[in-house]
Amino acid sequence: MLTQFAAVLGGLSVANAVLTYKGVDWSSILVEERAGVSYKNANGIAQPLERILVESGVNTVRQRVWVNPRDGNYNLDYNIALAKRAKAVGLGLYIDFHYSDTWADPAHQTIPSGWPTDIDNLSWKLYNYTLEASNRFQAAGVQPKIMSIGNEITPGLLWPTGQTNNWANIARLLRSAAWGIKDSRLNPTPKIMIHLDNGWNWDTQNYWYTNVLKQGTFELSDFDMMGVSFYPFYSASASLDALRTSLNNMARGWNKEIAVVETNWPTSCPNPKYSFPPDVRNIPFSAAGQTIYVTSVASVVSSVSRGVGLFYWEPAWIHNANLGSSCADNTMFSQNGQALSSLSVFQRI
Secondary structure, eight states, X not given: OHHHHXXXXXXXXTGGGGOSEXXXXXXXXXXXXXXXXXXXXXXXXXOOHHHHHHHTTOOEEEEEEOXXXXXXXXXXXXXXXXXXXXXXXXXXXEEEEOOSSSOOBTTBOBOOTTOOOSHXXXXXXXXXXXXXXXXXXXXXXXXXXXXXXXXXXXXXXXXXXXXXXXHHHHXXXXXXXXXXXXTSSOSSOOEEEEEESXXXXXXXXXXXXXXXXXXXXXXXXGOOEEEEEOOTTSOTTOOHHHHXXXXXXXXXXXXXXXXXXXXXXXXXXXXXXXXOOTTTTTSOSSHHHHHHHHHHHHHHHHHSTTEEEEEESOTTOGGGTTTTSSSSBXXXXXXXXXXXXXXXXXXXX
């Protein structure tokens, strides 16, 4: 079976060359370096992570921004320092605003401490925070190519005010965030992205965008890109075929640029919590399997009208190797910090 996948892989490399953004999330690199981690390329030569990424074909890095985390990790200062390193080696920058002091995801969307909770004042606070953060990046000499106004906001953002029991509030908040970027001094203006999870589920995507856009407050012209998370180890329904259908429907329905902005594949998964989808079930849990998987997802994205990118979530976070899944290791680096052969997949997509 591996031989069959390899044959398919070889035939996909040309088709996938159209992806504009070939990226990884490297948000935790400073945390890892402070813990004593150093990175090596696939040949065992020590190099800064950003240099390894560039030489492996990555052209854009994604960074999460938290508002006021207790330890300072992932705050604005942390991200500006990291963004300068990316720019120094020619990497593009994609900023992912969580609009929280900690993780924002389908289970958590907590309003930052000290922010108001009524919709009028919260909308103004969100606008001003996004405006000021954007201006900070410009002042530091780093201009993001993409900014996501929220992270996996399928259940809404800035709870409880922006939960999905009040779509009008969600629309107002997103309008405020978008215009915080548009009114900033960032030049050129970044692409503004909406990011939902379960990208394979067309019903989820359709329900969310239909509800938020029909409010009349947040308009199609307010954003440029639709990003999705796609993790096949959370549901047997999360197939490549379902992803293709969902992304094609999104492209036809709203004519936005589309990217898979979070995905990964295990090198070890002895006790998966859920069954894998049938069309990826025979991909091995190995570096070779990661190459097959990433190329397969890239092929799906590039086959979609306006499909523009793929981002691998935290391939270098070796102290959190399961990356939130039930699989033991989803990174593209060994525990001693050496790049696996799979990292070079970005040269071919």
